[in-house]
Amino acid sequence: MFAKLIVEFIGTFFLVFTIGQTVVGAEAGSAAAALAPLAIGSALMVMVYAGGHVSGGHYNPAVTLGVMLRGKCAPAEVPGYMAAQVLGGAAAALAVSFLKAGVVVEPATLASAPAVLLAEFLFTFALVYVVLNSATAKGTAGNSFYGLAIGFTVMTGAFAVGGVSGGAFNPAVAIGIAIMGLVEPSSLWMHLSADLAAGAAAAAVFRALNMGGDAIEVKPAGVKPASAGRA
Numbered sequence: 001m002f003a004k005l006i007v008e009f010i011g012t013f014f015l016v017f018t019i020g021q022t023v024v025g026a027e028a029g030s031a032a033a034a035l036a037p038l039a040i041g042s043a044l045m046v047m048v049y050a051g052g053h054v055s056g057g058h059y060n061p062a063v064t065l066g067v068m069l070r071g072k073c074a075p076a077e078v079p080g081y082m083a084a085q086v087l088g089g090a091a092a093a094l095a096v097s098f099l100k101a102g103v104v105v106e107p108a109t110l111a112s113a114p115a116v117l118l119a120e121f122l123f124t125f126a127l128v129y130v131v132l133n134s135a136t137a138k139g140t141a142g143n144s145f146y147g148l149a150i151g152f153t154v155m156t157g158a159f160a161v162g163g164v165s166g167g168a169f170n171p172a173v174a175i176g177i178a179i180m181g182l183v184e185p186s187s188l189w190m191h192l193s194a195d196l197a198a199g200a201a202a203a204a205v206f207r208a209l210n211m212g213g214d215a216i217e218v219k220p221a222g223v224k225p226a227s228a229g230r231a
Contacts, residue, residue: 004077005081008085011047011050012059012089013091019173020093020095020177020182021100022035022039024100036158037167041154046147048150056135057135058081058131061195063127063131066200067136067203069199069200070206070207086171090176097180105180105181107181108166110187115164116164120191121198121201123156124198124202125199125201127157127169127202131150133211135150137212138213168191174192174195
C-alpha cells in the first residue's frame with residue numbers, strides 16, 4: 001500500500017507542477033499559453049504509464065472514486081489514495097510558487113456557476129469513462145494505449161472548456177491551482193462537487209451497461225478469466 005501512495009503522490013505532483021509551470025506567468029494568447037494543454041495532457045500520460053502498474057495511475061480523487069465504485073479499488077484504500085493525491089497537488093503548488101516567486105498571478109475569470117459545473121462534470125465524466133474503459137475492462141486488457149487515451153482526454157478538455165471552468169477535472173488539481181492563485185478558493189466547491197459527481201456517474205454508466213464484461217464472459221472449465229485491467 002505504501003508504494004501505491006508514493007506513486008499517487010508523485011504522479012499528481014508532476015501533473016499539477018506541469019500545470020503551474022506552463023500556466024503561471026504565461027501571457028494570454030501567447031504560444032506558451034496556447035500549448036499548455038498539450039504539456040498537461042502529456043504529463044498525465046507519462047505519469048500514467050510510469051505508475052499505472054503499481055497504483056493504477058489515478059492521480060485524481062474523482063478517478064479513484066469511479067474505480068472504487070467500479071469494483072477495482074478497495075474502499076479501505078480510497079482515503080489514502082485521495083490524501084496522497086491532494087498532498088501531491090499541494091506540494092506541487094508550493095514548488096511552483098517558489099520557482100515563480102515574484103510573478104504576479106491573477107485568478108482566472110470563470111464563467112457562471114452553472115457553466116463551470118457543467119463543463120467540469122462533462123469532461124471529468126469523459127475522463128473517468130475513458131479510464132474505466134481503457135484500463136479496467138476485459139475487452140481492453142493488456143492494451144498499450146491506455147495512458148495516451150487518458151492524457152489526451154485531459155488535453156482535449158483543457159482546450160475545449162479550460163476558459164470556462166479552469167479545466168481542472170480533478171479535485172487535487174483544483175486545490176493545487178487554488179493554492180497557486182490561478183482560481184479563487186471560493187470557486188473550489190464547484191470543481192469538487194462536479195468532479196466527484198462525474199466520477200460516480202461514469203462508474204454508474206460503466207456498471208449499468210456492463211462495459212467491463214465481468215458478468216457476461218463465459219470460460220470453459222479450468223480456464224482462468226482474463227485480467228481485468230490495471231486500475
